[in-house]
Amino acid sequence: MSERRRIGILLFDGVKALDFVGPAEVFSETNLTTDAYELRFFSPTGADVTAFMGLRIGVDGAAADSGPLDTVIIPGSELAPNVFDDRAVREAITTLAKRSRRIASICSGAFGLAATGLLDGHPATTHWKFADVLASRYPAIRVDSERIFTKQGDIYTSAGVAAGIDLALSLVEEDLGPEVARSVAQHLLVYMRRSGGQSQFSAALKMPAPRTSIARAVAEYVGDDPARPTSVAELAAHVNVSPRHLTRVIRDELGVTPAAYIASLRLELAVNLLESGETVAQSASGAGFASPAALRRAFLARYRVTPSGYQARFRSTASEPADEATVLSA
Numbered sequence: 164m165s166e167r168r169r170i171g172i173l174l175f176d177g178v179k180a181l182d183f184v185g186p187a188e189v190f191s192e193t194n195l196t197t198d199a200y201e202l203r204f205f206s207p208t209g210a211d212v213t214a215f216m217g218l219r220i221g222v223d224g225a226a227a228d229s230g231p232l233d234t235v236i237i238p239g240s241e242l243a244p245n246v247f248d249d250r251a252v253r254e255a256i257t258t259l260a261k262r263s264r265r266i267a268s269i270c271s272g273a274f275g276l277a278a279t280g281l282l283d284g285h286p287a288t289t290h291w292k293f294a295d296v297l298a299s300r301y302p303a304i305r306v307d308s309e310r311i312f313t314k315q316g317d318i319y320t321s322a323g324v325a326a327g328i329d330l331a332l333s334l335v336e337e338d339l340g341p342e343v344a345r346s347v348a349q350h351l352l353v354y355m356r357r358s359g360g361q362s363q364f365s366a367a368l369k370m371p372a373p374r375t376s377i378a379r380a381v382a383e384y385v386g387d388d389p390a391r392p393t394s395v396a397e398l399a400a401h402v403n404v405s406p407r408h409l410t411r412v413i414r415d416e417l418g419v420t421p422a423a424y425i426a427s428l429r430l431e432l433a434v435n436l437l438e439s440g441e442t443v444a445q446s447a448s449g450a451g452f453a454s455p456a457a458l459r460r461a462f463l464a465r466y467r468v469t470p471s472g473y474q475a476r477f478r479s480t481a482s483e484p485a486d487e488a489t490v491l492s493a
Contacts, residue, residue: 167201168233182238182269189331207251226255232263239270247275265317269327277301290323389451
């Protein structure tokens, strides 16, 4: 390669360090064998910035002085979306975007692209906890809270933190091919492509706490004995209302039918049982599923990962068995 690709990363006060360090390490690791990238860090004014964690970070200069770039990366912040309401930050994003071939956001950095109009009419993702706010604030954007990252043309968005590494590996693969990207992933001990979507990470947080007495009574009824029959008529009789009234209350409060609410409650209970160490069979029985296969189907439909796969990822931080760990170096 005769010319290195210049990667510009915008930093600002309140930036989440992992959002830019992860992708930067991918490009730096790539340089160990290819010398393909030149990393440059900018702030809106050229002044040093302070990350959300309190770390003081120096930059190479102001966004206005960046010069031509191949790629721009906009990391996120726990202070989003308000941090991207700052005029200087928005102007810096606009300036860098005009000088680059492609632009990518990490996590809540999507608010930065949205605030400058770059995502209008595009699909986009962000960390699942910001997805509803992004969709509400910018209705012209097609927000997909399930995706790990999205691409349309030369605009990319990714979910939170580690998803920035996934996206950076994808950019390396586009630039230099799958073999280079696979080598980088192996050296960083990460997967080239993770299975499932974001919902597997937010599984236990999906169901909102019921607000009305009727919804609470339904949740308690299911929790007391998940395997018992739960037709609309039976639930309505239990809470002393008509089936029509029960359906209206559940739909108005939660936006789903009573049957969908019950299914979500059972699935959430199964998640809790899996996290506590129960087997898949025990979790299925304890959550009122007819069989482990029925739980597996429901899990795959909602979270795009199997119950055993979810349990392996999130039950413990202990080291994986040797045969699993060696997958990364295969």
